[in-house]
Amino acid sequence: MFRRLHIHMTLFSTLITGIILSLMAAACLLITESNIRQNHYTIFTNNAYSCISYLESQNVLSHRWMQQAQNNYHIQMQILDGQHPLFFDRLHENSDLQDIFSLAKKESKENHGLDLDSSGSSQALSKVAMFQIPGYYACTARIPKKQGALHAVFLYSQKEQVSQILRMRLLFLCAVLTAIFALAVFSWLFTRKMIRPLEKSRKEQNAFIAAASHELRSPLAVIQSSLSAIPHASKERADQFISISLDECRRMSRLIQDMLSLSRSDNHTWVLNTAPCEVDTLLLETFEKYQQPAREKGKKLRIDLPENPLPLCICDMEKVSQILTILIDNALSYVPEGGSIRLQAKKEPGAIAISVSDNGPGIPDSEKDSVFQRFYRSDASRNDKQHFGLGLCIAKEIALLHQGSLKILDTPGGGATFILKLPLQKN
Structure with a gap:
């Protein structure tokens, strides 16, 4: 019985603490993931605005700057002079990446009101749109120049962000599983320590009942045999049997009184008249x-x-x-x-x-x-x-x-x- 109780208490305490720990870990993980996404998005927007600011201030763009910008900012860029891509873009054409650029321009036109396929030469200020497409943070910009306008598309891959989030989830999972295992071990030891006094008390109670039953059975057997022999005994023998029975009754009375004293002690009802x-x-x-x-x-x-x-x-x-x-x-x-x-x-x-x-x-x-x-x-x-x-x-x-x-x-x-x-x- 106590072993089954020990197992049930361990499982119950581990389950409850495990659920609480998992919910707390999930909440912390959501906050962490949100911070990671916000951090990556902030980095992308800062880098994109840095590139746009550079494009606004420069009349001549070098291939070296564009290459360094892509490497340093971890972005992919497409810059068009009007509707014509720069020579740098033609050197680094990638069919898959071109599809992503096309998707970004379409998203910019349909949902953010920035159409990179139109000239928009009448505008004096740059127009920028920031948004997200599957797998990328994207930025589109129209930058007016004296002769026409530059159209730019910047893409920031979310692979590093996704990888960082997956690593964080794995780390949280390992931490939660380790904590639950530690809680299970602690619960096993702690509940065992809690149950041990109950088990000891139960054993002592059983031993007490068995010993008390044995002590009471002996005088009862003597009394029973003495009383059953009285009708068939002489007067002297009958008086002797009555005396034996009275002695055993007094003995039982002392035993019961002692047991009641211990019971009062166990129940803390033993009053001292000091x-x-x-x-x-x-x-x-x-x-x-x-x-x-x-x-x-x-x-x-x-x-x-x-x-x-x-x-x-x-x-x-x-x-x-x-x-x-x-x-x-x-x-x-x-x-x-x-x-x-x-x-x-x-x-x-x-x-x-x-x-x-x-x-x-x-x-x-x-x-x-x-x-x-x-x-x-x-x-x-x-x-x-x-x-x-x-x-x-x-x-x-x-x-x-x-x-x-x-x-x-x-x-x-x-x-x-x-x-x-x-x-x-x-x-």
Whole structure:
């Protein structure tokens, strides 16, 4: 599903950006082509007027000037003295070019009112017509002289212009295709990066549902078997089955409560009831609460507090107590008989650090990040029905909710140390 979504998002983003890029490139190309045509036409008109100005000022025309004009201005010219072509034109006659000259004179006569086949000797000023015929820019001119008039036709081939436009189109096409390819690669990588958290969340959600289903199925199976056995059991056995069912119901209730807590954390609806809290008092209360259970399990619970009272911490006292309960419960489950657990607190710059350390088997480096995952349990506690693998996850969520942190370190000499840091209120 995610792969298909990845492909569709890549194609869609590439298509949309490709269309936008193509339209922008087409607009730029039209402007560029218009500038190229305008530039060539301007060059032609300037050169044609230069030739006309020269013809107006000269009474004698040299073959050398005409040849240089054609080469320098990249034009073809036909000059007639009255109706007779100059000797230069007769030397350079070209049947195809003569047809173009004839077409230019016809266009000049029919659409621009300048007939080069008439004498027009009565006119005192030169008359010029600029226009375009297939493949050429053309200029026709009648230049009055003392004895008659000169008729001139100038042609400027559009081959160079067309070639330049084709090169520009090819350049734009290559640029657009390269850009679309780059956009496709970028879209592939970017959408993959966008989808990866969704894919990870989906996997975690599936794993969470599977683990929760497994945890709920076990007590339900016990309850079902116990209830089905009650009608056929003696009173003592029936009471025992009822007790087992109630224990499993309480176990399910704890699991559901933990799952609801994580759900509130995921939905950002977990509300903190913050108030000034004496951390050392909270630690002493937690120590007194667990001193006797630890002694009954053959384990030592100690507390170390600084000589000076710890500063007040603005926090949710009930939820911080829940973190300490989770950490000490885990320590009591892991530490072997005869082991010790130490509860400590100290002030650090801008925070109060609370640590729960033990001398148990410790946590391998490869599992230090995994222990905060939901339903994760190490081999040592996998058979302990009192632990669902949600405690540490809930503890870390509460720490983050307080803008604090919860991390694991190795205890010197062996064991694990959990350090909870709660930020102090800034003055």
